Amino acid sequence: MKLIFEQSMPGRRGFKLPVSDVPVKFSLSSKYLRASAPALPEVSELDVVRHFTRLSQRNFSVDANFYPLGSCTMKYNPKFTEKAAGMAGFSDLHPLLPQLKGGEKYVQGALEVVYECERWLCEITGMKAYTMQPLAGAHGELTGIMLMAAYHKSKGNTKKKFVIIPDSAHGTNPASAAVAGYSIISVPSDKRGVMDLEKLKAVLTDEVAGLMMTCPDTHGVFNPQIDEIARLIHSVDGIMYYDGANLNAILGRARPGDLGFDVVHLNLHKTFATPHGGGGPGAGPVGVTSKLEQFLPVSRVIRRADGVFALNYDYPDSIGYIASFYGAFGVILRAYAYMLILGCEGLKQTADHAVLNANYLLHKLKPYYQVAFDRVCMHECLFSAAKQADSGVHAIDIAKFLIDRNIHPPTVYFPLTVKEAIMVEPTETESRDTLDAFVLVMAEAAALAKTSPELFKTFPAGMPVSRPDEVKAAREMNVNFFDRH
């Protein structure tokens, strides 16, 4: 497909500006002006609409495809939340308005949304307080680790150097802890797929600042010894960090706060159904127990005794500003709308059906693919294509086969602990019919891997493009059209 720049025709316009109604045509001194206009395209509105409509048609999406991408919780995004986000009283609101003197009175509705969303999340996760500011999961992680560091610093504890992270963790966990200045200790999983308790004990010293954990973890397993792990970490005054990527599995069944976690980040774009947007915007609010509350970023939304909502900056122990404003407000609003429509029962049903769907797939696919851990799973089930790989068909090849069948592939090669990993997260919003159809396609792939493994290298064959040459992309680094034009 042509790039928009290749459709450019001098003189075309895609947008009508108002005619100037002021009797001024001001010229800045040429020393402040650019030498030539930016080479943006010159196209009509229809050119733009047709171009981007056609581009959109080259995407798989939850709206059009089953999208069982493990650990990403690609559930259906209810349409009414878009309607809420489009209300002018929210979308036209300037973020600096509440920073005018007494300015909170102009944004009471927006502050109430943020405040109420915090209250819901506190009750759902068993936390004392939240900051809604972090703008994605990884941003929440970094915020959480900064809170951990502030806690140790406030106690004058300069020994804390290490953060313990299981080998099954998302890559963002070690990256976030490292960005905040900590060294990483990786602890392996045992045969049941959970953190090896003896190995944890072996690395536990008073230099351990805390532990980051996803629970259930990326093996799709809820660690029944989680309370023991929390006890161990707390015994060296470490902080228990809960990566909320997989919260969907335990809504109403367990709360991180009750399990011994001190700090939590959530991905509103996973558990709370806000759209993933092709890779963001997300939101990664962070909750804490009373132990860490004093360190939360400013500003914080408070409800005064007279019922008025306000921003409070007066927290001397706060880690300060971690983002420009009050969070990805449009995302927070959608998540709040989703919680309101589901309510207490709806949230519990969400976990129940997410786990039911995953276990159903685990059992239906077991005859065809090696299971990583032969036990009941939570919201996602983990397979290995090791058997298929013996005949030359790898996890990536099976992924490409699925694309030809209009199914978005599961997460492959993650977690790193399982060879040829295929990680399937169906979510609660998919029907049994969809799951059955997926099983048939996966079974077909397994059969074809036995009879005609060589065919797989040609998949996908039915998409606008086949497999890209990634090496060429990395070598040539063509990342800007104008580099060569």
Place this chain on the structure above:
Amino acid sequence: MNPYIANTPQDVRLMLSAIGSQSIDELFVDIQPRHAPRSFDLPAGLSEYEVIRKLNTLSLKNMVGPIPFIGGGYYDHYVPAACQALISRGEFYTAYTPYQPECAQGTLQALFEFQSSICTLTGMDVSNASLYEGGTALYEAMMMAIRITGRYKVIIDSGVSPIYRKILKSYTHSLNIQFIETGVIHGQADRAAILALVDDKTAAVILQNPNFFGAVDDHSDISEKVHACGALVISSVYPISLGLLKTPAEMGVDIVIAEGQSLGLALNFGGPYLGILAARKKYIRQMPGRIVGETVDAQGRRCFVNTLQAREQHIRREKATSNVCTNVALCATQAAIFMALVGKEGLKDLAQLNLDKAEFLKEQLSAIKGVEVKCSSPTFNEFTVCLSKNADSVIEVMMKKGFAAGFPLGRYYKGMDNYLLIAVTEKRTKEELLAYSKAIQEVVAL
């Protein structure tokens, strides 16, 4: 049952029987009774209409009526309808990160076009596929400069957004980075102070154009001297102004960041927004975040992929250039659509219109006793005035007259309690500008 779950009681029976379980509860066997929630006291669910009604009531508690003259880095520009219509396509907004390029060419090509548009706008060689927002993008740019130079001293001009500077301080608090702020002279960067501080320990000098006071500058002379010390120049820019203003590349800047909200995004009470980060090509391997690259498929057809992933957390884990994973792909797509719609000539005209309207208001205000327009530097669409009274009180009364009059600089700058920062976009009509002048004249005369 809620409308987002398809399983019927019959489905549940069939599925449990396939699994070999008696109940859904059995599947939660690892969550033992001692793990049960101590509380899960939440309201019952509402209907869709009830939620919409509740949220609509809340939205009406916000004040969006007053005519806005507040900027501060976030501007009330018109968003073309086609922009919202296109990103509202489910194929864009319900997709995820393009891990499988064959079924994500839409997002990937849109991001490639975004990167290219940002490059031509800023004059830089390479752009990433977006970061969260302007302030956190500046933090990433600073860390990038530290990695490139291996130095730990950073000098920042106070004309850079005070919000951004607060963010940098929180992130560097526990790291071993020397962070020095320099003052502002006549509304512009204090060159003498900056150059006196730059040395062979300096990683970067951070500037902003136009700066927080609205002043337009040419930082070429600063860049030249900073480069002589082996340090980098980072500049924060306002994308719409680049329809006219000298590009950061032309000023010798090494890394550019911007808040991209003005490129077709609603104000949204602070987010989601769009972090832009672009740089010289030689620094590409130290860039954070996703980068989309062009390549060919097995049949030689052009296609796009996430490239240079060896920098990223999912490959490098604790050795990654940044912890960023999800960014704001949809906002970047929105900006790409906006830039395509406005186009080459349109952006220039849009910038000129902003400039002219602001200059017209400046003219009007200059004639008012008690309002001193600060004019030591040229400005783009935002400028500073010194009032004869406290800016907070003027804003308060102006609000009652139907104007969000501007931003009080005293909020972030000591000794500037009478200073007001006023932004004028293409949306303001001559009538509104005249009415604003009349209103502020009355208020300062009170």
